[in-house]
Amino acid sequence: MTEQAIVTQEAQARALSDDEIVRKAHRSETRFALIGLTVLIVTMIVLMALIVDFAIDGMARIDRDFLTSFPSRRPGEAGILSAWVGTALVILVTAAMAVPLGVAAGLYLEEYARTNWITDLIEINVSNLAGVPSIIYGLLALGLFVQTFQLGQTIFVAGLTLALLILPIIIVATREAVRSIPLEIREAAYGLGADKWQTVSGYILPAARPGILTGAIVGMSRAIGETAPIITIGALTFIAFLPPSPIQSTFPYVNADWLNSPFTVLPIQMFNWISRPQAGFHVNAAATGLILLAMTLLMNGLAIWLRYKIRKGIR
Amino acid sequence: MHGSVDGVAQADLAHNAAQLRAEVKKLSFYYGTSQALKSVDLPIVDRQVTALIGASGCGKSTLLRCFNRMHDLYVGNRYEGSITLYPENLDIVGPGVDPMLVRLRIGMVFQKPNPFPKSIFDNVASGLYIRGVKTRAIVEQRVEQSLRQAALWEEVKDRLHQSAYGLSGGQQQRLCIARALAPNPGLILFDEPTSALDPIATAKIEELVDQLRLNYTIVIVTHNMQQAGRISNFTAFMHLGQMLEYAPTKQFFTAPEHPKTQEYITGRFG
Ligand SMILES: Nc1ncnc2c1ncn2[C@@H]1O[C@H](COP(=O)(O)OP(=O)(O)O)[C@@H](O)[C@H]1O
Ligand SMILES: [Mg+2]
Numbered sequence: 158m159t160e161q162a163i164v165t166q167e168a169q170a171r172a173l174s175d176d177e178i179v180r181k182a183h184r185s186e187t188r189f190a191l192i193g194l195t196v197l198i199v200t201m202i203v204l205m206a207l208i209v210d211f212a213i214d215g216m217a218r219i220d221r222d223f224l225t226s227f228p229s230r231r232p233g234e235a236g237i238l239s240a241w242v243g244t245a246l247v248i249l250v251t252a253a254m255a256v257p258l259g260v261a262a263g264l265y266l267e268e269y270a271r272t273n274w275i276t277d278l279i280e281i282n283v284s285n286l287a288g289v290p291s292i293i294y295g296l297l298a299l300g301l302f303v304q305t306f307q308l309g310q311t312i313f314v315a316g317l318t319l320a321l322l323i324l325p326i327i328i329v330a331t332r333e334a335v336r337s338i339p340l341e342i343r344e345a346a347y348g349l350g351a352d353k354w355q356t357v358s359g360y361i362l363p364a365a366r367p368g369i370l371t372g373a374i375v376g377m378s379r380a381i382g383e384t385a386p387i388i389t390i391g392a393l394t395f396i397a398f399l400p401p402s403p404i405q406s407t408f409p410y411v412n413a414d415w416l417n418s419p420f421t422v423l424p425i426q427m428f429n430w431i432s433r434p435q436a437g438f439h440v441n442a443a444a445t446g447l448i449l450l451a452m453t454l455l456m457n458g459l460a461i462w463l464r465y466k467i468r469k470g471i472r
Numbered sequence: 473m474h475g476s477v478d479g480v481a482q483a484d485l486a487h488n489a490a491q492l493r494a495e496v497k498k499l500s501f502y503y504g505t506s507q508a509l510k511s512v513d514l515p516i517v518d519r520q521v522t523a524l525i526g527a528s529g530c531g532k533s534t535l536l537r538c539f540n541r542m543h544d545l546y547v548g549n550r551y552e553g554s555i556t557l558y559p560e561n562l563d564i565v566g567p568g569v570d571p572m573l574v575r576l577r578i579g580m581v582f583q584k585p586n587p588f589p590k591s592i593f594d595n596v597a598s599g600l601y602i603r604g605v606k607t608r609a610i611v612e613q614r615v616e617q618s619l620r621q622a623a624l625w626e627e628v629k630d631r632l633h634q635s636a637y638g639l640s641g642g643q644q645q646r647l648c649i650a651r652a653l654a655p656n657p658g659l660i661l662f663d664e665p666t667s668a669l670d671p672i673a674t675a676k677i678e679e680l681v682d683q684l685r686l687n688y689t690i691v692i693v694t695h696n697m698q699q700a701g702r703i704s705n706f707t708a709f710m711h712l713g714q715m716l717e718y719a720p721t722k723q724f725f726t727a728p729e730h731p732k733t734q735e736y737i738t739g740r741f742g
Binding site for chain 2: 350
């Protein structure tokens, strides 16, 4: 190209007036907004269709009896009592194990551990563990808890397995929450003469609570729907009894036998019913799906509410 | 006491050590390998306000943060020389001295108001809780007293248990001052406490510092020379990590000795 040609080209490139540049910018803005809106609407429609479909199929089936009956060979009499109690108890064990362990591990890595190759290695591994398919955790639990330690196919083992599964999520959330506490808060605490533990427990951890809570709930919402690892450890699909009650009328009034009880959970119950030929069981499965959805939403709602309460308290 | 650290008046001061609250001697400080303070000497007179001035980046904050060993929070930092705290004769930067011990005796107010995400009451009580003071009556009494000293009591007495984040920037900074006062420290460090505040809030803090002088020894960093002139009794001028001039404030501004000081206060650099 000759120099003349380049100059002409540039002049042409600049031939857009300011008005045209502004109009062009607005046009591409509008185009992008339209694309975004379309994608959003399509996604929402698919999701809503799924939920509505569930609701149409299952809503009518949900009543008191459905929640308080054991599964049965006759679809009309079958209920999800053992499944929802199982899910609630497993999640309880999961939370009791994963939250304290995950928060402690996250705090240790962020506040106490020196940075060297060992902590780097741990850090890489923790992030990788968050991406491991859940069935691998099921296999690990089967080999370790069920076969080696002979703990059985119990609520405790299921809770433990899901705890392992969500531990990385909670560790990462804790570290991020702690890291986002401004340096000024830390310096203010140390400046007052606080030692490390006072600073961490009195100032850093409370300020990091909303972030940690979010991580814990995200983890538990994931755990509540997990099917693969629980099937892998060998949970039963037909349970027509409840675990022993955790409360009893005689001393010491609490009872941990329920931890060693066989169990089933909502997703497994659903899976089981879907694989039956009778249409009546498919209705049951849809109803169970709705209940599972409601439990997840409830948990997320609780998290949002708690976070709001905490934020309001500290801000 | 005019000029640098020698001179007759200075000798007088050193002679009467009771008047000194602290004394910096040949203090050098290193961020890793980069030296930020070069053999700094500075007396801190008891119950007076000492202002540290100088161009941005000359080492004012670095020097101030040596007093409460804030640098120990980060790895690779190193002190040389000494800062003696009187009357206990404690070498603040001495190798065997625990930074916590130092911080229990010296309070600090930071550049940006940094209240804890807690209630107003708990913010002020923090230093007491950290020291194991739990008796409710004592804590309440100290909190009220400190808030009064920080000229904040009237504004917050009806909402002590609300979040500190609901206060304005100036109020938050006074809250931070109250928080520093509550444990009754011998020495209080201020690092440009008004640089994030509007002129009215600034005036309030300045007035407050003037009041506090009656009971506390104060070292204040400011990049604002007028402020140093208004609130300090002694002024120290730093340049590139060195202490160039130290004098009673009036004398400092009317008859500076060092040519660099003259340049600085007449606004030719900085
Ligand atoms: N954390 C740090 N690491 C390395 N150098 C630092 C650090 N903080 C400050 N410095 C350097 O030390 C010098 C003095 O900084 P500072 O004390 O903050 O100055 P001032 O408060 O007077 O503006 C500057 O050159 C600055 O770049
Ligand atoms: Mg500074």
